[in-house]
Amino acid sequence: MIGRGCKLDPKLISALIERWRPETHTFHLPCGECTITLEDMHLQLGLPVDGDAITGSVHSADWGAVCYELLGAIPDNINGGQIEMGWLRDTFPEPDDDSTELEKIRYARVYILQIIGDYLMPDLSQNLVHLRWLLKLVDFRAAGEFSWGWNHSTSYAQLPTYLEDIRLLLEQRSEAQFQWKLYEDPTIRAVIPDEYLQTSNAWHVKVPLVNFAIVEMHQSDRVLRQFGFRQPIPVALEVLDDHHKIDLR
Structure with a gap:
């Protein structure tokens, strides 16, 4: 059907086949790919x-004892260490000037739990967050030593709706419409603290990211144009299927 009325170019077909990646069912052309990177997580959050x-x-x-010790309250239902996000919102109002230091600390833990459950590591329910994160928030200074800038998604089906909308919007844009090095815009750069830029070399390193029992590769070699580098034909993805079989048990 394609060949009717048009001349086929064997060299062009060979080039397209060479750039086809069966892992993602897409052609990787010189315009490159786009995704959410560690740079985005660090500079925006x-x-x-x-x-x-x-x-x-x-x-x-x-888990009830852990919840009471660190939050001062226990929900009616704790399912395997998971609690409902709605309970957190209803139980812990924003502190005011009369709040004690302990109440402010507990609210800060709740606020971070909601960020984790809503944005950073959401599960399929979109309404539950695991109390294991509380164990990392006992000491805020110690929590600051961890690598938090990771949004884990094993498939498009698990992406939150708003991320899926962003992906679809990007796919509709042409290369000329897309701003690859967004953070070099002077208006945006003016509101980014200088200390956020001290570890920029970590954003484009291809490394494994570890989140409890989950291991994923940060495939920065597939999105080098986002960092201002030349984008070659990507190598095959590292398949971590064996690691994905490990669960929280």
């Missing part, structure tokens, strides 16, 4: 991306 891996025990003899 202020989260460190070059700290220690977020890992450790996910088991507790009594």
Whole structure:
């Protein structure tokens, strides 16, 4: 059907076949790819991306006791260490000038839990967050040493709706419409603290990212144009299927 009324160019067809990646079912052309990177997570959310891996025990003899010790309240339902995001919003109002220091600390933990459950590591339910994160928020200074800048998604089906909308919007744009090095815009650069730019070499390194029992590769070699580098034909993705079979048990 394609060949009717037009001349086929064998060299062009060979070039397209050479750039086809079966892992993602897309052609990787000189315009490059686009995705959410560690740079985006660091500069937009202020989260460190070059700290220690977020890992450790996910088991507790009594999650209710952990919740009460660190938040001062216990929900009616704790399902395998998970609690409802709605309960957090309803139980912990924003502190005011009369709030004690302990109430402010507890609210800060709740606020971070909501960010984790809503944006950073959401699950399929979109309404649950695991209390294991509380164990990382006991000491805020120690929590600042971890690498938090990771949004884990194993498939497009698991992406939150707003991220899926962003992906679809980007796919509709031409190369001329897309601003590859967004953060070099003077208006945007003016509001980014200088300390956020000190670890920029970590943004485009191809490394494994560890989040408790989940391991994913940061495939920065597929999106080098986002960092102002020349984008070659990407190598095959590292398949971590064996690691994905590991669960929280």
